[in-house]
Amino acid sequence: MMQLTALAAVADLAKTLPQADAKAAEAALARQNSLTKPPGSLGRLEELAVFMASWRGTARPQIARAQAVVFAGNHGICAQGVNPYPQAVTAQMVGNFQAGGAAINQLCRANGAELSVIALDLDRPTADFTTGPAMTEAETLAAMQTGADAVDVTADVLILGEMGIGNSTIAAAMASALFGGEVAGWVGAGTGSDSEGIKRKIAAIETGLARHKGLSAMGVLAALGGREQAAICGAVLAARAARIPVILDGFICTAAASALYAADPALLDHCLVGHQSAEPGHRKLLTALNKRAVLEFDMRLGEGSGAALALGILRAALACHNGMATFGEAGVSEA
Template sequence: MMEFTALSQIASLADTLPVADSAAREAALARQNSLTKPPGSLGRLEELAIFMAGWRATARPVIKKAQAVVFAGNHGICAQGVNPYPQEVTKQMVANFEHGGASINQLCRANGAALSVVALDLDTPTADFTQGPAMTEAETLEAMTRGAAAVDPTADVLILGEMGIGNSTIAAALASALFGATPAEWVGPGTGSDAEGIARKIAAIEAGLARHGGLSAMETLAALGGREQAAICGAVLAARAAHIPVILDGFICTAAAAVLYAADPRLLDHCLVGHASAEPGHRRLLAAIGQKPVLEFDMRLGEGSGAALALGILRAALEVHNGMATFGEAGVSDK
């Protein structure tokens, strides 16, 4: 299990963690070009199969085990009135996940993923970042380690999601701090904030940015983030260590992982983004980290729902990659 002992050491992990297997990628590309179709005619499906080949280090990857993890946390920034729902909803939704009643349960079942939920000290919200750092370094590292511990090293792909009342404000704060633009350009309705609620979000983030400027990416995570964001970072790194590709969910999940991108862009090389969220900041964030979403379905639920849906596309890409006949096998002329 990966353990994290200092935020200052995270960026340097990019120099030591595994990279994609170039030989497997080349072999997968050669196979794609030998299948009974015009080269490139399946577009993104071909790209996804080659991506999986590189990270699973085999020319013909399969998904025998797909793991989905939803991390849940509560946030001190809710003291600023940024949340239209009470924080008790976080714990209630965790119970709903555990009893199989949420959207993510159905999407995981439909697309063949085993779901687990990790509740992170829900009775102890992080601190209000307008008054001080949301987390200490020790709290951030503990949450990252718990995120890493949740990863099954035998999985072929990892889906990540989150739950936490107030965490759309956290995501916008992290994005603004790490990638610039004003808070108003990142903030959206989240779970249903009206115009006054959005104004409170913007004011809270402006206060947080004024208080916590000039920090490194990982220090920014501690200052403005939450336990579920830190856990997502830990899970992403643990998956990388095990050669497991990751499918990130929407704006909140992507903003959490984008902390690692800001620390060193190579740390997200093994990650896909499952969908483009309807939350307005997500497209701006995708552009900032150079990601193209697998799907665009106007979803903004969170929970890992868009990532779980994208798993079905990834499975389809591999079925085509592994199951189609080559020109030689089918007796079809390729010239």
């Protein structure tokens, strides 16, 4: 398994981790162009099939096993009144996931993913980033290692999600620190903050940004992030080491992984974004990452729900790619 020993080493991992398999991608594209359809007529379904081929290293990739992992954490920034719900809700929702009662359970069941939920020290929230770093380097690395260790290297695709009261503030803070711009442009209602709650979120983030300046990308993760954000980063890296494509969820999950992008954009080459969240910062973030979401369904639940829904599209793309007849097999004349 991948062992993460220093935050400063993360930026160099892109040089040693596996790259996309160009030959497999070329063979997959050739197959797409031989199927009984005009070339390119299935649009992004074709692109997704070639993407999967490039990372699984075969012209005809399949999804025999889809793994979904939801990481949960609590945040000291909640002391600043940034969320209308108490932090006890995080543990309560973890229980709901484990009992099978949440949206992510239904979407994983419907789209064929095996779900696990990992709670990270819920009784010990991170520090309030307005007064100091949210996590030490050791705490950040420990959470990243938990995420890395959660990845099943036999999976064909990994779906990532999160749960944590206050973590829409974390996402906006990380995005703002990594990509700049007015803080207000990154901040949304999250779980239902009113206008005063949004003002508190903006004020807390501005205070945090003023306190934590000039940090590296992974330094931003430690100073402003949370354990579930760090775990997401660790899982993304471990998936890359195993050549497993990743489907990120919405704003919070994408913001977590954006620390890796800011360290080296190549670290997210194997990642899709499942959906474009209704959170206002997500569109800006996707532009910054040069990513286009698979779906846009006005969702903003988190939990990995948009990523699990996108898995169904990915399965459909591979069903067409592998199951359609070629012109030669079907006896259909090519133009």
